[in-house]
Amino acid sequence: xxxxxxxPDFQSVTPKENVTITCRASQSIGGTVYWYQQKPDQSxxxxxxxxxxxxxxxxxxxxxxxxGTDFTLTINSLEAEDAATYYCHQNNGLPWTFGQGTKVEIx
Amino acid sequence: xxxxxxxxxxxxxxxxxxxxxxxxxxxSLTTRGVSVGWIRQTPGKALEWLAFxxxxxxxxxxPSLKSRLTISKDTSKNQVVLTMTxxxxxxxxxxxxxxxxxxxxxxxxxxxxxxxxxx
Numbered sequence: 001x002x003x004x005x006x007x008p009d010f011q012s013v014t015p016k017e018n019v020t021i022t023c024r025a026s027q028s029i030g031g032t033v034y035w036y037q038q039k040p041d042q043s044x045x046x047x048x049x050x051x052x053x054x055x056x057x058x059x060x061x062x063x064x065x066x067x068g069t070d071f072t073l074t075i076n077s078l079e080a081e082d083a084a085t086y087y088c089h090q091n092n093g094l095p096w097t098f099g100q101g102t103k104v105e106i107x
Numbered sequence: 108x109x110x111x112x113x114x115x116x117x118x119x120x121x122x123x124x125x126x127x128x129x130x131x132x133x134x135s136l137t138t139r140g141v142s143v144g145w146i147r148q149t150p151g152k153a154l155e156w157l158a159f160x161x162x163x164x165x166x167x168x169x170p171s172l173k174s175r176l177t178i179s180k181d182t183s184k185n186q187v188v189l190t191m192t193x194x195x196x197x198x199x200x201x202x203x204x205x206x207x208x209x210x211x212x213x214x215x216x217x218x219x220x221x222x223x224x225x226x
């Protein structure tokens with residue numbers, strides 16, 4: 001099983017700061033990691049797939065990078081509405097797995 | 108617009124079988140490459156993938172739960188059904204179904220259904 005480990009588990013950030021969340025895989029998974037955003041009492045929402053192909057309606061301040069075992073989600077100039085838990089996910093190898101989540105709080 | 112909605116019991120007793128139905132709209136599960144998956148989220152917020160079914164009826168299960176899970180589809184009703192046998196209190200979680208396009212991530216997810224396992 002491919003284990004995804006995110007860091008940090010929690011981050012308290014001031015608006016307009018930049019946020020970086022890392023996702024490390026226990027073995028190489030190529031270039032495919034998906035990022036989800038989950039706000040309180042909501043379902044997870046697909047934010048970015050690999051190669052920074054963000055979805056329509058996703059603000060451009062969200063970007064990602066990485067390949068192999070190390071992946072990064074960056075939020076540039078954080079806004080209050082970005083308070084959420086972020087998860088990485090791989091479906092390169094079965095069983096599909098998720099990171100444990102990174103909670104981003106707004107100071 | 109793609110939407111999915113989970114339905115089923117919100118309370119089951121230990122050892123019982125859970126049957127959840129995912130009713131969807133906005134896509135067809137006969138379209139090549141499309142799949143529907145089930146994911147659960149524990150009270151501690153960890154996400155765990157359970158199973159998925161492809162347009163061609165190919166199915167995959169989480170190895171740790173494979174002996175307890177069955178996934179099926181009814182394309183005429185736009186539904187995917189997940190059964191999980193021998194429920195235990197540790198299976199208490201919010202269960203989600205989600206659409207997955209060819210080569211993509213889960214998008215979108217249903218609203219989820221909280222299932223509590225308790226006597």
